Amino acid sequence: MPNLAPLVNNDPNLTKGDFLKLIQNSQEEYGDIFRLKFGKREFVFLTNPELAKEILIVKAKDFGKMGAGQSTTGLKTVLNNGLLTNTDYELWKKQRAILKPFFAIKNISYLAEDIIEITNAFIEEMKQLNAAIIDLESYMLELSHKIIYKMVFSLSNQELVDYPLNVSLSLATLPKNKAKKASLEYDQVVYKLIEKRRKEDFKGYDLLSFMLAAQKEQGFSEQQLRDELLTVFAAGHEATANTLIWAFYILTKLPEVKQKLLNQLEPIAINKQIKLADIKQLPYLDLFLKELLRHYPSIPSAPRVALVNTKIAGFDIPKDTKVFVSIFANHMHPKYWQKPEIFRPERFLLRIARPAYMPFGMGERLCVGRNLALLETSLIIALVVLNLDFEILTKEVARQVSISLKPRHPIKLKVQPR
Numbered sequence: 001m002p003n004l005a006p007l008v009n010n011d012p013n014l015t016k017g018d019f020l021k022l023i024q025n026s027q028e029e030y031g032d033i034f035r036l037k038f039g040k041r042e043f044v045f046l047t048n049p050e051l052a053k054e055i056l057i058v059k060a061k062d063f064g065k066m067g068a069g070q071s072t073t074g075l076k077t078v079l080n081n082g083l084l085t086n087t088d089y090e091l092w093k094k095q096r097a098i099l100k101p102f103f104a105i106k107n108i109s110y111l112a113e114d115i116i117e118i119t120n121a122f123i124e125e126m127k128q129l130n131a132a133i134i135d136l137e138s139y140m141l142e143l144s145h146k147i148i149y150k151m152v153f154s155l156s157n158q159e160l161v162d163y164p165l166n167v168s169l170s171l172a173t174l175p176k177n178k179a180k181k182a183s184l185e186y187d188q189v190v191y192k193l194i195e196k197r198r199k200e201d202f203k204g205y206d207l208l209s210f211m212l213a214a215q216k217e218q219g220f221s222e223q224q225l226r227d228e229l230l231t232v233f234a235a236g237h238e239a240t241a242n243t244l245i246w247a248f249y250i251l252t253k254l255p256e257v258k259q260k261l262l263n264q265l266e267p268i269a270i271n272k273q274i275k276l277a278d279i280k281q282l283p284y285l286d287l288f289l290k291e292l293l294r295h296y297p298s299i300p301s302a303p304r305v306a307l308v309n310t311k312i313a314g315f316d317i318p319k320d321t322k323v324f325v326s327i328f329a330n331h332m333h334p335k336y337w338q339k340p341e342i343f344r345p346e347r348f349l350l351r352i353a354r355p356a357y358m359p360f361g362m363g364e365r366l367c368v369g370r371n372l373a374l375l376e377t378s379l380i381i382a383l384v385v386l387n388l389d390f391e392i393l394t395k396e397v398a399r400q401v402s403i404s405l406k407p408r409h410p411i412k413l414k415v416q417p418r
Contacts (some may be wrong), residue, residue: 002316005033005044017408019401020300023047033313043322045301046312047329047355049336054312055325056305056363063304063323064089065365074174074214075403078167081224082231083368093364099228099370100217102210108372110205112276115379119143120273121157123387124163127417133393136411140244141237147239147376152207152229153193162338167234167404169299190226207232236369239298242404243377246296247289251382252392253384254343255366260284261385262311272386272418279378287345289377293359296342298373300328300405302361327358328405389418 008026023045026034032048036126046052055063065087076085083099086092101107126134149155155163167186171179176290197208208229215225234300251258268274279285302325306317334342336356338347360367367373391414400408 001145001402003314005035005313005315006030007035007037010036010038018399020328020399020405023326024332027333029331033315041322043316043324044312045324045326045329047333048288049315049327049330049333049358052059052302052325052327052330052358052362054321054363055301056302056361058308059312060363061089062306062308062310063327064307066303066305066322074176074179075169075172077174077176077179078171078186079231079234080183080227082227084231084235095224095228097231098211098214098220099354101373102229104205105371107205108375109276111151111372112375112379115275115376116275118146118150118160119380119383122146123383126388131414131416133412133414136248136413137241137245138405138410140241140248143380144237144241144244148233148238150206151236151372153197154204154206154208155193161296163193163235165230167230168238168240171234172196172268172403175270181354186230187226190229191222194222194225194229212267232369236373237402240297240373240376242295242406243292243373244380245379245407245411246405247381248384248413249392249397249407250292250392251381252390252413257288257343258385260345261288263387265382269386272383274379274382274386276375276379277340279382282378282382284345285378285382287348289374289381290348290357291345294331294337294357296399296405297327298329298358298404299361299365300401301326301357301367303340312405320322327361330356330358389416390414 007120007218008022008030009028010022021135022036026036026045027047032046032051032118033046034041038341046055065085079085081088081091081095083092085093085275086095097292122139126139146157147161149160149165153163165186167182171182174182183381194212197212210224211228214220261284264272264282267283268278269367304323304325306319306321307322309319310317314325331337334340360370360373393412394410397411398408
């Protein structure tokens with residue numbers, strides 16, 4: 001008889017549908033490794049940093065990305081063999097090597113002016129609304145959408161209507177027939193943008209220009225070019241939007257945290273504006289973002305599938321077992337964090353050892369775009385905090401895991417100039 005991890009009685013009534021609460025409750029009752037069953041499907045969850053390291057680093061070659069050797073997900077159907085969904089390890093390594101230089105700190109600094117310009121336009125729009133009530137999620141998605149269009153394709157606001165790309169990570173839950181239809185629609189847009197760029201005398205810097213230069217040098221296919229552009233577009237804007245949603249939610253709930261940010265921002269801001277160089281002078285913003293991503297990691301788990309029969313923590317993990325490293329549970333583990341439920345940025349003044357903290361994953365598959373994500377969110381938060389005031393009107397905010405971590409219901413805010 002195989003020695004399997006304990007099976008949780010996952011009664012949804014105990015957690016009111018809060019999946020993350022279910023994970024925490026299961027960890028408290030069953031320990032750091034357990035099984036959850038949803039319908040006919042069964043998953044193993046790991047909630048301890050040492051076990052996370054075992055899966056993501058020590059035995060990384062024994063565990064593939066979800067979908068390896070199995071049925072294709074909706075996201076895989078749309079993104080095909082992009083960096084996020086490619087299950088071929090050797091090809092994935094080559095892809096990552098191609099994309100990595102684009103996200104180097106010296107290169108993403110070129111994108112900072114675009115981020116600032118688009119954010120300032122958003123702030124002016126909010127000022128015109130003056131005391132209006134907004135849906136935080138829809139506005140953060142719109143802002144991040146405009147920024148990713150600029151980063152990837154250098155499209156202006158006026159051009160967005162002509163090239164609609166409403167691609168998101170939630171495509172993972174789409175039935176295959178709908179995913180195929182969506183994929184064909186995205187093909188038309190992306191290939192049209194590639195053709196358009198080849199006819200232009202483009203002098204700027206964006207992902208498309210970077211990838212075209214890399215393609216000329218390395219000779220990869222049009223399909224791979226399309227896959228990488230669409231992957232960065234999908235992952236980049238949704239993850240950023242979710243981080244911003246939770247950032248402004250926390251800043252309205254904890255005014256003392258917002259005031260500490262302002263205490264650092266105001267002395268260096270000129271006419272309520274900041275530059276890229278100013279970010280280094282905002283250590284509290286860095287602490288705030290670290291704590292924000294501890295509580296609200298954009299992608300709250302790292303899914304893997306066992307490629308061989310193996311063991312973890314003495315339990316048998318048969319081949320094809322779906323395994324989830326819970327990033328959220330690692331971030332809330334009481335053994336590694338003092339009073340983990342409390343939002344306290346100052347905790348990061350102390351040295352936090354990985355892998356207890358892993359908002360962008362761990363090991364070889366550490367998120368390649370993490371530097372750009374941190375830069376973008378830092379600039380947006382700083383500019384918005386300097387220029388706008390929010391008042392939260394939603395009494396209860398619940399979490400929902402749909403690949404990424406987002407609010408279950410709309411968060412309503414009253415926004416006005418500061």
